[in-house]
Amino acid sequence: MTASSMVVATLLLLSVAACRPSSPVAPTTVTSMPRIPILLLTVDALRADHLSIYGYPRDTAPALSRLAQDAVVFERAFTPCPRTSPAFASLFTGKYPHGHGLRQLGQELAGENLTLAELLAGAGYSSRGFVSSTVLVGQLSGLDQGFDVWDDLLPARERNRENYQRIAADTVASVARELDGGWQPGFLFLHLIDPHGPYAAPEPRSFAPGPAASASGLFEPSLVPEYQRLDQRPRLRDYIDAYDAEISYADAWLGRLLERLRQTDLYDRALIVVTADHGEAFGEHGSWFRHGATLHEESTRVPLLIKLPAGPLEAGPARVTAAVSLVDLLPTLLDYAGVSLPPGLHGSSLRGLLEGTPPSSRAVFSTRTGRTSQWAAHTRQGTLLASDCPGGDPGLCGWRWFDAADADSREGLPAASAPAGTAEKLRGFVTRSRAATLSFAVARRYRPSDRDFVGSFMQEHNRGAAGLDRQQRLALEELGYLQPLADDETRAGRKPSEQVHRR
């Protein structure tokens, strides 16, 4: 740890943000099972196929490879929406976006939703979340609902925009301090942002020429999102090298955390999940260094490792080929925690698959909401895509099938190539999604394009969340984490919530 990150880690001790109250009703029942610590570790924008456990030739993530020796690895796991806050909303509610209402960045998870942390609280769990991106700040996203502690102090401004974040070293240090302080994890949620662009790992790593070496083509620089433009990197391989280095950096800190857990009995006792909110596109289907423009597998397929609480697998590492979704995690975790499932979930417990039930022909789904919404059904064999038809036609158009073994195929195949019944499953999902109505309003807290708001909110938030005194604030300013402020501004004492946009 560098000297600066140690200072920041110390200051982060003070960063416990006030959390919103839980929903009034949490209809859980508790069984007599012992309480199992649950550790949900997530890495933003981590595509599965850049990990060697999924066949990537580069050893980007040795810590995850080691965890996989004790875990069940899901080959075909998908996000319900390849955008950060909608994906986490699905993970925390066990519902697709039409069920929880958070469809766009800047919207808030409505308090009427019942979250994983709330349901676990009903079984006596204490929940702490540690996040690393502006998009997950509690007051901007509502994703802190039900957590006892939601640590969202984000001291570092992104290079090219007014988003704030913190690097894995600092977020993991914050978790470590809680453990040092004697916290016995009930439910721990960790979010690392590092592989999300811009790709600028604090500890760059050189990889031997690998698959990226052949991807050396030049591309049109204007296709690169503004926030991703770094120095002069006109080549695809340079971007991929930098992305892989970010994975490696995040993995190293996950590894340190896991190693610490192994030094106690916590590693064996805990149910440990590692996953991501979405992937990242490298031009496979016309989208460069971003996610969410399409529902192809580079954006929607995510890693998923689950280590069961009984310790290392007696039968050795296991693989599951069935298609599963982030909406399945809430019912899975409640299942192992001994908490009964609330009605209306879209996901199913993965316990059967984890304990050896043969995979089914199930499909899971993803959506991208917009003027023309896109829809996908993901199965063990591949991904079927469709989109809204133009002109208000209620049907679906643009059907294409992408076989799992050839997911990067530019054009894909006609829908008739998909396994029988897949198109019907997708039509059924679209019908349910379009017909869904919510019994509550969904607030928009901000527009991501409103950079002035995001910048000023985060400055205020960081001061408020950290509760910094003058000396501590000056230390952060010196490190470049906070903009210097006039004294009267420092003492203004406005609550961050007073600055939240209501539109």
Ligand SMILES: [Zn+2]
């Ligand atoms: Zn994300």
